[in-house]
Amino acid sequence: MLLPLVSELSRRRVFRALVGYGVAAFAVLQIIEPVMHGLRWPDAVLSYVVVGLAAGFPLVVTLAWVFDVKAGRIERTAPAPAGGLRGSRLALILVGVGALAAAPGLIWYFVWPGRARSVADAQPTTSVAVVPFVNMSSDKENEYFSDGITEELVNALANVEGLRVASRTSVFALKGKGLDARQIGERLNVNTLLEGSVRREGNALRVTAQLINVADDVHMWSNSYDRELKSVFAVEDEIARSIVQTLRRKLVGGKSTALVKPSTVDLEAHDLYLRGRYFLARRAPEPLRRAAGFFQQAIDKDPAYTLAWVGLADATALQNEYDEVPPSTVLPRAKQAALRALELDAALAEAYASLAVVHEYEFDWAASERELRRAIELKPDYPSAHHWLSLDLSFTGRIDDALAEAERALQLDPTSLVINNLIGVTRLFNRDFEGAIAAYKRTLDMDPGFALSHGQLGLAYAMQGRYDEADAEFDKGLPGLVEVYRGVAYALAGHRDQAARVLASLEERAAHGYASPAQRGLILVALGEKERGYALLDQACAEHDYRLRDMKINPVYDTLRKDARFHDVLKCAHLE
Numbered sequence: 001m002l003l004p005l006v007s008e009l010s011r012r013r014v015f016r017a018l019v020g021y022g023v024a025a026f027a028v029l030q031i032i033e034p035v036m037h038g039l040r041w042p043d044a045v046l047s048y049v050v051v052g053l054a055a056g057f058p059l060v061v062t063l064a065w066v067f068d069v070k071a072g073r074i075e076r077t078a079p080a081p082a083g084g085l086r087g088s089r090l091a092l093i094l095v096g097v098g099a100l101a102a103a104p105g106l107i108w109y110f111v112w113p114g115r116a117r118s119v120a121d122a123q124p125t126t127s128v129a130v131v132p133f134v135n136m137s138s139d140k141e142n143e144y145f146s147d148g149i150t151e152e153l154v155n156a157l158a159n160v161e162g163l164r165v166a167s168r169t170s171v172f173a174l175k176g177k178g179l180d181a182r183q184i185g186e187r188l189n190v191n192t193l194l195e196g197s198v199r200r201e202g203n204a205l206r207v208t209a210q211l212i213n214v215a216d217d218v219h220m221w222s223n224s225y226d227r228e229l230k231s232v233f234a235v236e237d238e239i240a241r242s243i244v245q246t247l248r249r250k251l252v253g254g255k256s257t258a259l260v261k262p263s264t265v266d267l268e269a270h271d272l273y274l275r276g277r278y279f280l281a282r283r284a285p286e287p288l289r290r291a292a293g294f295f296q297q298a299i300d301k302d303p304a305y306t307l308a309w310v311g312l313a314d315a316t317a318l319q320n321e322y323d324e325v326p327p328s329t330v331l332p333r334a335k336q337a338a339l340r341a342l343e344l345d346a347a348l349a350e351a352y353a354s355l356a357v358v359h360e361y362e363f364d365w366a367a368s369e370r371e372l373r374r375a376i377e378l379k380p381d382y383p384s385a386h387h388w389l390s391l392d393l394s395f396t397g398r399i400d401d402a403l404a405e406a407e408r409a410l411q412l413d414p415t416s417l418v419i420n421n422l423i424g425v426t427r428l429f430n431r432d433f434e435g436a437i438a439a440y441k442r443t444l445d446m447d448p449g450f451a452l453s454h455g456q457l458g459l460a461y462a463m464q465g466r467y468d469e470a471d472a473e474f475d476k477g478l479p480g481l482v483e484v485y486r487g488v489a490y491a492l493a494g495h496r497d498q499a500a501r502v503l504a505s506l507e508e509r510a511a512h513g514y515a516s517p518a519q520r521g522l523i524l525v526a527l528g529e530k531e532r533g534y535a536l537l538d539q540a541c542a543e544h545d546y547r548l549r550d551m552k553i554n555p556v557y558d559t560l561r562k563d564a565r566f567h568d569v570l571k572c573a574h575l576e
Contacts, residue, residue, distance in 0.1 A: 058098025
């Protein structure tokens with residue numbers, strides 16, 4: 001029975017037809033999968049295509065049995081010799097042959113992935129980076145909105161037990177770099193990427209998202225969401241939960257725990273908050289002022305919006321460092337905002353960190369350290385808290401502990417510019433000038449325009465007597481920071497004319513507005529004009545001028561520490 005059947009199948013060229021169809025079906029799958037993901041179709045579409053192609057095998061067997069191609073024409077195949085198969089029995093056999101031909105493909109697609117998942121469970125996926133979602137809106141100013149969704153997904157996935165999530169600063173540092181999935185994975189040390197796009201048109205919202213395995217660039221999951229704008233939090237939660245399910249992770253608090261926990265239900269307040277976060281990340285005078293304004297508007301819409309209070313605290317406090325403003329105009333408001341955030345949510349790590357920054361600017365080192373350690377207790381993998389704690393420990397002279405915190409922050413956020421710069425700062429304070437220079441150069445390799453590292457690199461060069469190189473770097477640094485380093489370094493090295501020019505520039509600024517008394521005072525002391533210099537330093541301490549923070553540890557002031565009056569300023573700043 002079997003041999004005659006095989007012989008007849010061969011005579012009717014059924015096997016050849018099956019091979020041809022199998023090759024064509026495989027080609028269709030190779031084409032449809034990238035097209036499907038490019039058009040953001042859900043993964044279920046591919047399953048339907050596979051089932052449809054499998055159903056074609058019995059049809060191909062039947063057609064090949066009945067028809068043949070001769071001389072370019074389709075003809076009915078000559079009937080089998082007497083005694084051949086007929087009727088329903090033949091039909092069942094042909095369907096069975098087609099099913100057997102389709103079986104390997106179906107097993108490969110529907111059964112083998114289950115085995116692959118069991119292997120993945122044995123070697124679980126443990127890390128993900130949320131690549132900044134692309135703004136596909138017609139209004140390009142909606143960039144803040146797509147960035148905001150990215151940031152909120154980062155925060156949501158941080159609630160997943162056993163899943164390491166690349167920080168916001170790390171992923172946004174790679175925005176617009178044109179890197180492929182493998183390169184991003186290597187930079188951020190993650191094995192999966194969540195990427196997508198956002199289109200916002202009026203009240204309509206379309207979000208597409210896909211999870212990619214870095215090792216082979218395979219799409220592990222994808223979906224599209226067409227909703228009203230008011231459903232933005234639900235969309236974020238659905239995406240986060242899909243990632244959890246795909247990566248076989250557990251939710252902290254159980255399956256019913258919401259991953260996205262909105263701090264407000266007011267969509268206008270949320271929109272204003274996202275605008276504020278967008279400008280806060282720019283760390284420059286005008287963007288910080290705009291950020292504070294947006295956060296205040298969000299609070300006006302919803303006075304109980306905790307994260308908006310945190311944003312207001314940060315944007316206002318950082319003006320003390322990045323803007324030329326008297327500390328008294330920003331620190332009280334920043335402190336009030338941080339305290340209000342804690343009144344609303346006493347378990348919010350970010351609020352404790354914000355309050356700690358204000359305490360640092362107030363020279364209340366014990367309070368600052370206490371709040372930062374509380375923030376880390378609540379959120380151990382919070383890189384910014386480790387960053388600020390490292391600075392606190394440095395300023396108070398505990399350099400070994402500061403180095404350890406800096407390394408921990410870098411481990412958590414390896415592509416953060418400010419944290420990579422922090423490694424250089426702690427090494428500089430430890431008098432490891434070559435190590436500091438290497439860290440600053442590594443930071444500048446990541447972003448050649450990062451002004452903070454240029455200024456710090458200039459100081460490291462000045463400490464080695466490499467003044468031409470120091471000058472070139474100081475010219476690219478932050479003016480509010482590098483001027484005091486440049487003036488003091490040159491004065492102590494005997495380059496008095498250059499130090500005097502820096503001082504004259506600061507005096508001119510003070511005559512027409514605000515200029516840091518600490519900068520002028522330190523340069524004057526270095527030039528030997530101690531009476532006037534220490535009077536300005538006393539004023540700076542009374543005003544809580546942040547430029548006094550590193551007086552205890554910065555090597556540029558080593559020579560000045562021989563003066564008893566210098567130690568009086570340190571005591572005023574609670575550094576002794």
